[in-house]
Amino acid sequence: MKACQKSVKVAKVVAGHAAVVSPGMNYQTASNLQVCSGSYDDALDNLNGARIAVKAQDKGTMNSMLSALVTDFSTCEDSFSEMNARSPQAAADKLLTKMASNCLALASLL
Structure with missing residues (x-):
């Protein structure tokens, strides 16, 4: 998750x-x-929530x-x-989605 x-x-x-600096965009x-x-902000919140849930053993x-x-990530x-x-x-x-899938797979082992 880190x-x-x-x-x-x-x-x-x-x-x-890129949204601010790229000329001609x-x-x-x-x-x-x-x-x-904004979706990445949501993802960070979800990762923090998942980390708290792991500590609380709330699968x-x-x-x-x-x-x-x-x-x-798909919203983006x-x-x-x-x-x-x-x-x-x-x-x-694409990479982030794979990482999220890996987190889910590892979480299932807890």
Whole structure:
């Protein structure tokens, strides 16, 4: 979960920076990157909630929080697919989704 959290923080910085700094970026792309940034905030909250649930030995909450990560990352991608555009965050979201799946698999062993 720590590795996932670190990767989410990096993806959030990249998305936020691209939304503000990239010259010539159209409004919709910048707006979608802000959606991604918000989704990454949600993912960080879910990871924190999962960590608390692990300490409390609350498997139901832990699984819910970790499952929500996949939704958080797909929300970013969905914002781009709705406008038939390629997401600049696609590689990061693919990696993050795999990391979330790994967290879920490991959590099932607890």
